[in-house]
Amino acid sequence: MNRQRLLDRFLQYVQIDTTAREGLDQYPSSPGQLELGRLVVEQLLSMGISDAVQDEHGIVMGTIPGNVDAPTIVFNAHFDTSPETSGAGVKPQVIESYAGGDIPLSGNPEMVITQAKCAELSELVGKTLITSDGTTLLGGDDKAGMAIMMELANTLLENPDIKHGPVRLLFTCDEEIGKGALHVDVDKVDATVAYTFDGGGHDMVDIETFSADLATVKFTGVNIHPAIAKDKMVNAIRAAGEFVDRMPHELAPEHTEKREGFLHPYTIAGGVASVTLKIILRSFDTPRLAEYARQLKHIASVVEEDVPGCTVNVEITRQYRNLGDGLRKEPRAAAYALEAHRRLGRTPVPGIIRGGTDGSQFTEKGLPTPNLSSGQHNIHSPLEFACLDEMVAAGEVGIELLKIWAEGPDDVPGL
Numbered sequence: 001m002n003r004q005r006l007l008d009r010f011l012q013y014v015q016i017d018t019t020a021r022e023g024l025d026q027y028p029s030s031p032g033q034l035e036l037g038r039l040v041v042e043q044l045l046s047m048g049i050s051d052a053v054q055d056e057h058g059i060v061m062g063t064i065p066g067n068v069d070a071p072t073i074v075f076n077a078h079f080d081t082s083p084e085t086s087g088a089g090v091k092p093q094v095i096e097s098y099a100g101g102d103i104p105l106s107g108n109p110e111m112v113i114t115q116a117k118c119a120e121l122s123e124l125v126g127k128t129l130i131t132s133d134g135t136t137l138l139g140g141d142d143k144a145g146m147a148i149m150m151e152l153a154n155t156l157l158e159n160p161d162i163k164h165g166p167v168r169l170l171f172t173c174d175e176e177i178g179k180g181a182l183h184v185d186v187d188k189v190d191a192t193v194a195y196t197f198d199g200g201g202h203d204m205v206d207i208e209t210f211s212a213d214l215a216t217v218k219f220t221g222v223n224i225h226p227a228i229a230k231d232k233m234v235n236a237i238r239a240a241g242e243f244v245d246r247m248p249h250e251l252a253p254e255h256t257e258k259r260e261g262f263l264h265p266y267t268i269a270g271g272v273a274s275v276t277l278k279i280i281l282r283s284f285d286t287p288r289l290a291e292y293a294r295q296l297k298h299i300a301s302v303v304e305e306d307v308p309g310c311t312v313n314v315e316i317t318r319q320y321r322n323l324g325d326g327l328r329k330e331p332r333a334a335a336y337a338l339e340a341h342r343r344l345g346r347t348p349v350p351g352i353i354r355g356g357t358d359g360s361q362f363t364e365k366g367l368p369t370p371n372l373s374s375g376q377h378n379i380h381s382p383l384e385f386a387c388l389d390e391m392v393a394a395g396e397v398g399i400e401l402l403k404i405w406a407e408g409p410d411d412v413p414g415l
């Protein structure tokens, strides 16, 4: 891996504004994603990846042909950055050989990356860190992943002695607004397994996500002027209040962590005549979602009894499923990723994500996709930073992973 070349590309990518925009009809949601995609295609072509192309949705794909007969592996990163903090006019600051201590950001005196609030900083003394100037996010999520993939590709092309099967480089759009997998045709990608370079820090292999459903609860009451409301008005707001109050408090996100699931009422709208309440259902244990749904329907019937004349209707919509459910069908996906770290003398940490990833959607579509560390820290914030050494380390993991897939060992832990 060429450290300087990786850094140069990273700095180039973060200066193109690819902030995803919510609530728009267009795909991708911002023109910068197309611009960055065009740049990546140019760079892939000049590297010698002759089939590199940007499709009508802005998705970029290119293939490094295999030099041995082995399964096709996909590496994936996303072009867009989070809409939570602006990614326009990013001025990256490179700190070589970080000396320790807090990091004040030059563009905004209020913004300081502190050791108190960022435990991993103390492990990064001596490393090269990249921050924004504190007025924008950095965009390491996921331009770190992109830069890792590009350097990984360069390294493979320059070292034909590294044995690997076909390697598909896949860059997607609008991951941050849940649409990263929307236009990805898994049949066209035609691979055995994919890895997203979109995780935090180093040496993590995310192999589980939540399973997720959405409940839309509709309360229908009867409105009438309050002056003449006696025995006539049925207030949907009271029914909704009672419903939320009857939800199990111990199952709220503010009271749960680690492997615990939750029921989270997150938005409510309406008036006396009707109220719509939305609740997200989350669990690592997929069948538990049906139990949560039953609980909500039971509460609905109790509320209907308590507020006579009010109807409460619970509708469940499927969202996404635990990555781990799909990974069990291809145990090599996670086992080889963990083994790659061990072969490099590192200690891999299998991770779980209290949310979803593009990988959960790829996996559901039939392409098993664990997530790998890529040196990201404090994502979606002006206090975001990335670690170059961890990016290099992630690229090394990718190369080791390809070697293992080319070998196809069956004596790896987890198989």
Ligand SMILES: [Zn+2]
Pocket (backbone or CB within 6 Å): 078, 141, 142, 175, 198
């Ligand atoms: Zn990301």
